[in-house]
Each structure stands twice: as C-alpha cells, then as structure tokens.
Amino acid sequence: MERIDKRRNTDLRPVSFQCGFQSHPAGSVLVTFGGTRVVCAVSVEDAVPRWMKEQGKSGGWITAEYQMLPSATETRTEREAVRGKLSGRSSEIQRLIGRSLRAAVDLEKLPGMTFHIDCDVIDADGGTRCASITGASVALELAAKKLMAEGKLTEWPLLNRVAAVSVGLLQGEGLLDLCYVEDSAADVDMNVIMTDAGRFVELQGSGEEATFGDDDLTTLLGLAKKGLKEIFALQEAAIKSYKI
Amino acid sequence: MERIDKRRNTDLRPVSFQCGFQSHPAGSVLVTFGGTRVVCAVSVEDAVPRWMKEQGKSGGWITAEYQMLPSATETRTEREAVRGKLSGRSSEIQRLIGRSLRAAVDLEKLPGMTFHIDCDVIDADGGTRCASITGASVALELAAKKLMAEGKLTEWPLLNRVAAVSVGLLQGEGLLDLCYVEDSAADVDMNVIMTDAGRFVELQGSGEEATFGDDDLTTLLGLAKKGLKEIFALQEAAIKSYKI
C-alpha cells in the first residue's frame, strides 16, 4: 500500500515551527505538520481560577482552548461561537491539551498565575490535536523564557518538553503521523503523548468500528516513539534558533 | 499500602447487574461497581440521524448520553440542564461510551434505527465511565433480544460484549478498579475497554501531574485484563438469568 503523499509508513510529514508568530502573547508559535497548521499561543494572567482559591491550592494553573477556523477544513465548519457552544470534539481536545502540558510543568513555580494556551487551527489535514500539543510545548517554553527574562518567574517551571503524534492501523499496516485521508480510513487511531525523557503523558487508542490486539499496540507504540524522537529534535532546534 | 476498603490490589469491587430496572426502554440495567451505581438504558428510535441520511449511509446508529444526578456525588454537583450546557467531562465520557459500543455492533444490522444509550449515575464512587460502558453492553444485549423477539430485528447485531475497568498507579503500586478516593490520589489513571474476545476497544491512559513508563503500561494492562475477565463472567451470568 502506497501512502497518498508517497511517505513510507514510518515517515513523519514535514514538521516545523515559526516562533513568535503573533505579537501580543508571551509565547506564540505557528506549528506545521504537513498540511496541518496551528497557531499556539500562551497568554499569562496574574490570577488563578476561582476553584484554586476556594480550595486553598498554592502555585499556578495551565488551561487550554482549542478551535478550528471555519475555513480550516475542506468543507467549511460551522463556527462554534455562532452555534453558541463548543462541540464535544473541541471540548475533549482542549482538555487533553491542558492535561498534557500540566504533566510537564511544576505548577508550584507559576505562583498566582494562569497560563492560557490557545490553539487555533489555520489548516486541518489530520493530527490537529497532536500538532497543538507539540506547538503548545514550544510556546510554553518561549513564554517561560520571556517571563524569566522579565523577572516575573524566578524559577524555571518546565520539567520536560512534551510532544504528540498520531499512529494508526490501516488495512493491517501501522502508519506514523496520519493525514486526514488516512485518519478517516484507519481502523485504529492512537494519539501518543510523551515527554522528551521518553515517558508517556497520555495514551489514547481507539477503534471506532474495529478493535486491536496486544501486537497491534506494540507496533503502534514503536512507530510513535520513532516519530516523537524526531519531533523532539525539531522542537529543540526551533527553540534554540529563536531569540526572544 | 492497604486499600481503603481492604481489597487486594488485584481485586474488583463487587460488580452486579439489576436487569430490567426501568419499565419503558427496550433494555435497562442498574449496574453496580462497589459504591458506584449507574442506570443504563437503551431506547430505540425508528430513524437515523440526519447526517446519515445526508451521507447516504446505510444501516443504523448507536449514540450515548451520560449524566450524573446532582445528588450522586459527595458534594452536590450543579445540574447541567440548569447551567445550560454539558460539561466537558460529560461530553467526553458520552463520546467514549458511544464509540465503545459501536465497535462491538454490526451497525448494518440495525437498519434505519438509532439506539440511544442513556447512562445516568445514581451514586458516584469512581469508575463511572467504566461502569457505564459495562452496563450499557448488557442493556444493549437485552434490547437486541427484545427486538429480535418482536421481529423488529431480523439478524443478531452484536459482535461482542464490551466491558471496561479502570486501573491506576498509586504510590508506585498498580491498582485494579479504583474507587473515588484512590482515583483522586492516583498518579496515573487508565481506562481499558475490551471485548470479551480479548481485544482492545479503547485505551485511555493519563497522568495528570505525572508520567509513566513502558513497564507501568505492562503492569496496568495486566491488571485490567484480569479484572475484565471476571466482569465478562458476571455479565454473562446476569444476562442468562434474566427473562425478558
């Protein structure tokens, strides 16, 4: 089986990061995974959510929001602000992004602050949640650097970098980094989120109208680790080459 | 470490099924996982969602909704109908329930029908999404039996039974079937959904403020499989002993 864009099963799509994409947020990146492009921004608020105050919790918080521009999809998607509510899909994705980033940060070192991660999809071609998490990790690091430089943070809060990639089973073959056409046809779809220390942050495997066995799981996790290693190297390079 | 209810790490809580709990739906079960109790109902509608008609898709559909009674939790939870929208958590859980059940059904054999699964939590003590999926599989089977008996279905639509259980890591130990107190304290929480043929339907592992390694994954999956085997036996017994 040949992939639609001629990649080998174990190839990522071209992945890149345009740091400092927006002018206002503390950290901002336009992340590209092939035809998928997402603006990831980190805005810092000098306050924590009410529930933290009520529970007397110290430290800070990280929360995420995810949305697609209506024009990001092949057929225009109705705007959620017009429908008056977030779709279940968006809600699920933004909860995942928030959890994933919090797992890699020492929240005690963001005292009294909320970091708002905004992931807005410019072009969608599969893997938007993985691109969002991967870009958000970069934006978060840029924001942390900026706040350290300004003296607003006094200790480095990031424990790890985080990245995510999708893998899937299609016609019995394991594929790395599915594009939209592949994703729609896949029997099994798995999103693997890891730290650059090689540990899992989240693992979400799902067979909408299929199931998978232990051996499939092994194959898929192997593919994901291979791809994530490459993505971590690209994150590293992007951050190093960007002067705030 | 001793568990709060004296169970061994590899023990399930008492699991039971009260079939025929409600009078109107085609299938209805009150499922119990220790202190967690969920009413699972399957109501059958003689129509398919609009998007299926628009896409010219044959067969039927299965969809799920999940909610907690406000009084199901230790501190009363605000009613989602009063807030005017589903929480992100409910939305995510009901999407999971729907996907999990669809994976075990041949939708072509539900021609022109929608099966509505309603999971309403009476008492919440951890693992409500797993109890919901496990109970929904039983309610679905009861509904299918009833419709076969009435001649409304002509072919048996269920490919497998489905069940789910939560496993987690707490202070370095793997635990089966976490109650609420354990779940709140766990470093890693994983929901494993399988068919009675021993294949994965969904796998959702998450470390909110922690990460996990390959060995942890192996431990957790082992625990889950052990628990699910016992649950499938209890499902079997409950269904066999219930006369429609």
Place this chain on the structure above:
Amino acid sequence: MERIDKRRNTDLRPVSFQCGFQSHPAGSVLVTFGGTRVVCAVSVEDAVPRWMKEQGKSGGWITAEYQMLPSATETRTEREAVRGKLSGRSSEIQRLIGRSLRAAVDLEKLPGMTFHIDCDVIDADGGTRCASITGASVALELAAKKLMAEGKLTEWPLLNRVAAVSVGLLQGEGLLDLCYVEDSAADVDMNVIMTDAGRFVELQGSGEEATFGDDDLTTLLGLAKKGLKEIFALQEAAIKSYKI
C-alpha cells in the same frame, strides 16, 4: 367505566418509599406511585443564595430541581442538558416542589443553609410532580434527622409533613391518583398538596380543553383528601421503620 388497572375510582396506586436510596445526600428516597418512580434527594449546602444575603434575610432556604431521565418515558424524551435549557414544564414543576416544601418548614431554623431538593424521575407513569413532593417531604425529614443527630441543626425545623396527589375528571367521573393514560384523557386535572394537619399548601386545577363547576371542585377535593390521608400513613410508617 373500568380503570385501566382495575382500581376503583377512589383507590390510590401502590405507594411506597425506599429510604436511603442514594449514598451521598443527607436524605434520599426512592418513592413509588404505581408505575411512577422518583429519586428524591436532599443535599445540604452551608451557604444561602445571594439574594438572601443581599436582602439581609435571616434563616435558610429550600430550593428544588426536577428532571426526568430521558428513558423514563414511553417514547424517549430529549435530555434537557443537551437542549441547553429546562423545559417550561420542568421549570414549573420544580418551582411548585420548592414552594410546597418551604410552606412546611420553619426556614429560620435552617440558619445559613440551603437544602437542595433533587427529584429525578426514573419511571414516569403519571403523577410525577405529586410523587416528587411526597417523596421530597420524606427525604427532607431524613435529612433533618441526620443533621439533628450530627448537631448541625439545633432545633427541629419541620412544621408538617407534606404530600400531594392528583385527581381528575374523566368522562364525568372523579378519579383518584391518575396514571399516565388517564391523565392524558382527563378533562380536568387537579394537583392537591396538603399538610398532614389537613390544610392546603397548593391547589392547582386545570381544564386544558374543558372547564369545571363548583360541584366538580367539591368532588375532586374530597377524593384528594381521602387519598392524602392514606399517603400520610404510609409516609409515617416508612420514616418510622428507617434507621439512619
């Protein structure tokens, strides 16, 4: 005219109370009026509504919410949390429940507290608002007992028990405790809420496409009083036999 379930016109359906149905709320009852079953819970919050603070009102408050499980009705009912708002019917019923219970309580003796009554209908076969009020009175008493035992209340706050029953005119005959089929066909429908001291709390008589005269009113009130007397005896027995 023979009633669908062979009852005489002056007969109640079997009425029963399963006290302590849920594990978390201060008081909880599953009340049954024939085919109608409602979970009634009372959860206690250590705060009063904002409007009470703003108006400098002393004492506490009692408020109620009412909803049906979607699977409680013969044809599945759309979930109000999904529609994003309470139906007019639910809103009207929960206002009635709240008013009825407040009329039987000395709110000054609930200092700084809100008692949340949640009535969730498991099975609907007519008379759900009457069953809700009747069950809520029992749940409220269980909650008050528990709080007295814990020393959180220092004076007994309940002035009376409250119960409700529906009566109606169908083909010229007065009927006690209408089931759904009767209710749908009735010309006049009246809900009578009284205290166990024999006084009215609420009286709601309505002829959707009919009217009624003074003599009909006399007949209906007589039937209601007869039924309520029996219900008060059942409440008494249920509460006496339940150890908190």
Place this chain on the structure above:
Amino acid sequence: MERIDKRRNTDLRPVSFQCGFQSHPAGSVLVTFGGTRVVCAVSVEDAVPRWMKEQGKSGGWITAEYQMLPSATETRTEREAVRGKLSGRSSEIQRLIGRSLRAAVDLEKLPGMTFHIDCDVIDADGGTRCASITGASVALELAAKKLMAEGKLTEWPLLNRVAAVSVGLLQGEGLLDLCYVEDSAADVDMNVIMTDAGRFVELQGSGEEATFGDDDLTTLLGLAKKGLKEIFALQEAAIKSYKI
C-alpha cells in the same frame, strides 16, 4: 385593616381596555388593572406547530408568550433576552395564559392556524398574569371578529370569554384583586380563571410560607366570583364599543 389604596376588601381596582392599541396584530388591547398595564396582542400565522402535523392533529392552535418590559417594575428587571433565557416565572405564566385561552376556544374552528398571544407588561403592580389573561380574551375576540369579517374564519371559534383575578389572605382577611404591596405580604395567593358562563378554567392557590383551610378556600372563591362578574361586564362593554 385599611388597604393601601383605600379600597374595600371586595373592590376591584379600576379595570379598563384600550382596544386596537397596536397597529399590526389582528387583535390588540392595552388592559389596565389599577397600576398594572399589559399590552395583549393576537397575531395569526397560517401554519400549525410541527408537533400537530406530526401527530396528525386537525384544527389550529393557540399559544402564549409573556414578558415584562425591564422598566415595568419598581427596581428595573434584567431583560430575559439578555440573560439568554426565560425565567421560570415567565415560562410558568405563559403556559397558564395559553391553557386558559385554549379552554375557551374550539380549536377545530381555527383550521391550519396558530394564534400567537403576546402579553407584554408595561407597568407591573400585581396581578399581571390575571390582567394578561383577561386582556388576551378581549384581543382574541377582536382578532376572531376581524378574521370572520375578512372571511379567513368561517365559523365563530370562541366558546366563552375568559377572565382572571387574584384573591388572597392577608392578616386573616380575604382581599380581592391584590396590588403588588398586598401580594408581597399575603399569606395565601390564589388566581382564579373562569369563563363568563361561571365555570372554572384554572384555579391556582398557593401559600408560600403558609397554608389554608377549607373555609379560606370558600371565602377566596366567593371574592373571586364577585370580581370576575364585574370584569366580564367591562369586557363586554369594551368589545361592544370598539369598531374594528
């Protein structure tokens, strides 16, 4: 006890009807009960609600909506369109208005039509729901006359006129037609809706923090009937003197 506006307990406030208050609707009245003023309009749509079509029901339908101008109350009331939803109070009142008017009309004689009743309160000083029903009955009759004249209705659809009045118990005395100050202080409040043939349409008696006995009921119904008789005479006069 002297009433705030010097009326005797058995006196109505000045009641009047300004027919043809608006220019567009088929029937329109500005009804006044003392300091309470409500615009009641009837607009006719050449279609019936979807549920009527789905149920194959013949005839037409009457539905009502009720709202207060924010500036109608002593302290400005927040606009429901801004809050994004109807209050429970408005929802309950408009359901009552709709039921009351439908009880007095032969819906079969409104073939394929929906009559929309809009009651918008200009000034609120107690009894707005009763003024609304009373005014709506006049507006409905004006609309029916107009449609008969235009040949859009072929048979006279109104069975009766309908009117409503509030009565209440305050410091042990029965009062007719309560103004806002009296209504706020009343122990028991009852809305009585009758036809001009002397039959009950709706009866809603309620003691928010009090109860009432049989004798109170007798007193209140007597007062209501006295007041309604006078109101029917005023309706008659207003309609007679208005040329469409």
Place this chain on the structure above:
Amino acid sequence: MERIDKRRNTDLRPVSFQCGFQSHPAGSVLVTFGGTRVVCAVSVEDAVPRWMKEQGKSGGWITAEYQMLPSATETRTEREAVRGKLSGRSSEIQRLIGRSLRAAVDLEKLPGMTFHIDCDVIDADGGTRCASITGASVALELAAKKLMAEGKLTEWPLLNRVAAVSVGLLQGEGLLDLCYVEDSAADVDMNVIMTDAGRFVELQGSGEEATFGDDDLTTLLGLAKKGLKEIFALQEAAIKSYKI
C-alpha cells in the same frame, strides 16, 4: 414620485412625545414618529458596571437596550428571549443608542450611577432606532430633572439634547424620515444623529446593494439637518409642558 403617505420629500412624519408613560422608571416617554411608537425609559441604578470599578474609572455610565415587541411588526417577529439571544440587529442598535446618548452627557456628573435606557418598540414602521434615540434623550432629561429635584444629582449632567432621523435615496430622490415601505425599497439609507447644537454625534450611511457619491451625501445631510431642527423644537416643547 409620490410618497406612500403623500408627504413631500422634505417632510417629517408627525412626531410626538407622551412624557411619563410608565410609572416606575425615573424618566419615561412614548415617542411617536408616524406609525412607529417606542417606549423609552431611563432607570437609575446606584452602581457602576464592574469594568468601571476594575479600571478605576470615576463618574457614571449610560447603557441602552433595544427590543421590539413580537407584535410590533406586520409579520410577528420571534421573541429574542425565546430564541435565547439578541439578534445582531438589536445588538447593533442598542450599542448605537448607548453611544449616542453618552456623547451628550458629562458622565462625571453621574457619580457611581448607571442609567439604563430601555427602548421597547410598540409599533414598528421604519426609523425605530432614530425614534429610540430621540425619545431616549427626552427620557434622560426627565430622569435628570427628577434626580436633581430629589437631590440625588447635584450638577446638571446633560450637555446637549440628541435626536436622530433617517434619510435615504429612493429612485434617485432624497427622502426625509423614511417609513418602512420606503426604507425597504431605498437604495441608500442613512441615520443622522446630531446634538441640538448642530454637531454630529453619529453618521451611518449604508447602501446594501448600492453605492453613493459625494453629491448624494450632501443632499442627504441637508435633509437630515432640516428634519432634526424640527424635531429639536418638538422635544423642547414636550419637555417644557411636562410637570414631573
């Protein structure tokens, strides 16, 4: 071309003001522009919006809301409180009303107060936003007078009177004060809001499916000024002749 109501192109419709139309608000006017009638009310709240406090802004605030009664239009308009949100049109108009009135008031002289302007359209026949602004200016002046008399305001806050009128191009001719039929057919529609000192407050010219040139602009502004001069005289007379 003859206008539908025989007016000359440079004629206003009959404009009048019924001061003190409602009983509760500090200022209230029923303003009439031909077939268009709007209730304009000013209610005073002893608090400022939260954003003013947060920004440490001194003085007071004026805000406006605009809505049509459903029965105000030839074909009944759906109620915005029922749809659950304000239409874009209403939202735009009420923002315009608020801005226009604020431009004519010294907000520093309303210390700690919010003036709520409510414009509710009774009958709509074109020009409702202009009538609303024109009436609101009168209601505001009545409210200011009342508060000065009561000593709640210590300095006169109004800098100017404000009025508005619509002008348009129809079949190449400039028309003053368009009624609904003219407005619907006009190629260009312009709302001109001025102070009685002859200065512009707002200018909104729009050609939905047409454009206009400099000469058209000159014509339209000339017409508007002519009409506004007459309206200011009528405002003056109405206010002078009304005793609070």
Place this chain on the structure above:
Amino acid sequence: MERIDKRRNTDLRPVSFQCGFQSHPAGSVLVTFGGTRVVCAVSVEDAVPRWMKEQGKSGGWITAEYQMLPSATETRTEREAVRGKLSGRSSEIQRLIGRSLRAAVDLEKLPGMTFHIDCDVIDADGGTRCASITGASVALELAAKKLMAEGKLTEWPLLNRVAAVSVGLLQGEGLLDLCYVEDSAADVDMNVIMTDAGRFVELQGSGEEATFGDDDLTTLLGLAKKGLKEIFALQEAAIKSYKI
C-alpha cells in the same frame, strides 16, 4: 503632535496581502495593516439561506463572520465560543463586512450559492474591521477567479473592488489609518468603505464622548479618500501577482 509610529497624519501603515494563505477555502488572504493581521477566507456552499428560498429570491448570497483569536489582543480576550455567544461588537462588525461586500457584487451571478466570508483576526492593532473588508474583497476576487476557471461560475460577479480605512480626530488633528493606541484616544472615529470607482459603500462616523462638525467631516473624508486610493493600488498589485 507626533504619531506613535512616526507616521505623518496622512500616511497609511504598511498594507500587504499574502494571497492563498490557507489551503482549503476557494479564496484566502492574510491581510496586514501595520500591526493588524487578519485571515480572510471565502468558502463556497452550493445552497442559499432558507429565507431566500422562502422568499423565492433568485441569485446567491454573501455572508460574513468575524472573530478575534483570544491571543490577538494585548490582554487576552475571552473566547466567544466559550462565553456561548458572539459579542455585540463582533456581531456588528460581521454585519458590516457582509453588507459592504454585497454592495460590490451582482448576486444574480452567484446562482444558488452562498459565499461565506470568514475574517479571523490574528493580531489586533486597530482597524481590524477595515482590514477585514479590504482583505475580504481580495479573497472574494480570488474565489471568483477560481470558480470561473472551474466553470462553476459562468459570468463575472464582481462589480467593484471594495476597501475600507479608518480616519479619526485626535487632539483636533485628522489622522489616517489609526492604530490601537490612537483609536483608543481619538475623539471621533470614522470608518469609510468605498469602491474603487470612488463611491461610498458605508460611512460610519462616531464620537463616543465627543461630537463633530461639517468641517471635520470634510477633513476626514478627504483623508480617507487619499488612503483608499493607495490601498486600491496595493489590492490590484497583490491580485495581479498571484497565480491561482
């Protein structure tokens, strides 16, 4: 007075167009006005709005939606999809964009189609509505070209190009193309939308807490025309140099 970015009063900020910014929509542009950047997309749907069908209107339709990324502003803006409704500001702007573009198109030449314009603000530094209209005109032309090339349109539908610019009065001086800081401080703010044939499409002048005279109007219109002439040249160049 020196402008914050050293421009002369009659200078535009750097204006540019990145055509083909997104991959899916028929036309897409990233438009830049200094620090303001907006993604403008045109997606084509093969259907018209329901109201057009109901009114039997021929041709097609153009509608617009406008939103800011939360991270587009200096202080993060709350997401409208999370608040559950569009702000009044967004609603007003998108209505303006839609009207402005429709004025320059022959809708009869878009038979049975809806052109959805989406303007999503990446960076906001004043003048976002003007940038949106200006970019939307380019995106619309790109989309029309594409559809002509594909044979989906048979006649060229665009009558004119459209562009917009803001002008304002600050400390008595007229300024062209205000940035955010200038806009916030301006006494009078005017948005001028014209066709490249030199005719007005919309004119919106507003003094929030100020007013303006005839001479100011003349000054502001002169500045706007000067700026628009330059913008039309840049539009022309951008479109010419872009190969679809």
